[in-house]
Amino acid sequence: MSTVPSTDRLPDVAGDQAQAARLLDWVGMGNIALPLRIEDADGGAVTVPASADIGVNLIDPNARGIHMSRLYLHLQDALSSQVLDRETLARVLRDCIESQRGLADRVQLTLRYGQLLRRPALASAHSGWKTYPVEIDAVLGPDGLALTLSLSVEYSSTCPASAALSRQLNAARFAADFTPGATSFDAVRDWLESPRGLAATPHAQRSLADVRLTLGPDVDTFPILAIVDALEHALGTPVQTAVKREDEQAFASLNAENLMFCEDAARRVAAALSADPRVARFDAKVSHFESLHAHDAVARVSGP
Template sequence: MNAIHLPDVAAQTATLNLPLDWVGMCDIAQSLTLEGQRISARADAGVSLDDAGARGIHMSRLYLALAELEQEELSADLLRQVLARFLDSHRDLSSSASLRLRGELLLKRSALVSPLAGWKAYPWEIHARQDPWGFHVELQLEVAYSSTCPCSAALARQLIQQRFAEEFADRPLERHQVLAWLGSTRGIVATPHSQRSSARLWVRLGGCTQIPVRHLVDMTEQALGTAVQTAVKRADEQAFALANGQNLMFCEDAARRVGGALRGEEWLEGFKLRVVHAESLHAHDAVAEYAWRYPL
């Protein structure tokens, strides 16, 4: 039986000669390994269509090249290898190729005091590009934390002072009475407001061959000091309240802390960050941004 010749419509001449910046596929289901974990991810893969006369690209070739992501731990070298396959399979058609991957990394986090632990998800995204100017990799990462407002804390302390002065005016102070008062609802008459907050990083990896998601998560949480928790007992909740009370910060403080920590990472080409404090006082968010060697 003779082989049937199948038409290649993509090889036909375009009816309108116009090169395209990017052609490809989005939201492809993809399995890969990151930080030793098998992860279900999503991929956007594409190339430029520089040949203005070509009707289209060969999308199946891009899809098949993604299989290499399943073979080994995700790294800058692996991303470069996949992009090289994109371009080799589109020789004379394309001069640039890109791959965007996104997913979540699960990290087990210990409680502050008790022996409990739980899983926390960290959304990440990687954008790799090969073009005539070179190879580029950017990692995006989101880290959640808690922030307590310094202004609110000062106002709460003032109210507690005022209530103390009213309760114990012209009275001799007995230690046990003061302790009992401090432990009552009349003593702690006001509390500062805190909110769940997030830090989003855009990091250019430079000469780093690995994809350092765990390292950046640990560094960011250490810089901020009050990462959100997973499994907790009352002792852990109390320790968390203490940590927040000793770690007051505006969004400006948070941005400077994370920015200072990132600038200490010599393997970075540059970065941008954005911190968001989802205000519990206001109906809007407090936001701060900082960039270093990164065009806005």
């Protein structure tokens, strides 16, 4: 005969009276592993590994705890079968609130995953995959559903001041190596292609644009590819994947055409985001991981 008690006889101390009665803003779980069904760049769908934080407010000050396992079980399979969009998130979050049976009227879900996008090379016929970190924050409460999309884009930044100082040294070496009026075109061209033709190079570094976007209420899907394309186009020097010599040369040319301080980069990002009608508000930070300094150059910008 089994000695294991039936489930309806198991004690549930979460229903006990709270010792220090108080409302709680957020109670739940962090870093839950789950599969996530997302739209890919070709309009299809793919399942990716993700992590999630989910929690509710506790609106009964006398209740000791929420029904945490119900949140976990609702979340585990809800996002693996249907492509992630506004409607799917709204349904999942409504189910989570209802599972608490009056203990909560607000739920917040944060999803984190890597969006793989295939990016073409600059000059050759090659291409490669790049991962863009994505975070989606969904809040459902008495005022409705609010969606926030965060992502990061890597790019190269070449310092305008360093470029000007390098040009001055290059000009000084040219003046030292050539006599005015006695220089042929071929001699100058050969000199420019020689090691003597490069007295200095400006410093450049890998940089990062982190953006957080509040999406408008009429946005049903997450425009990740469109936002990435807009940011990389605005910055002009996105970090590359497949690189042959012709691609590296094209990248060097782009850096020369897009000299920028962190202030310049922040304004470029702001211009791209403010022009997107799907974005109700943006908060952006650009970080240049300086090769000259031991510290970073950082700028922040926000707007509607």
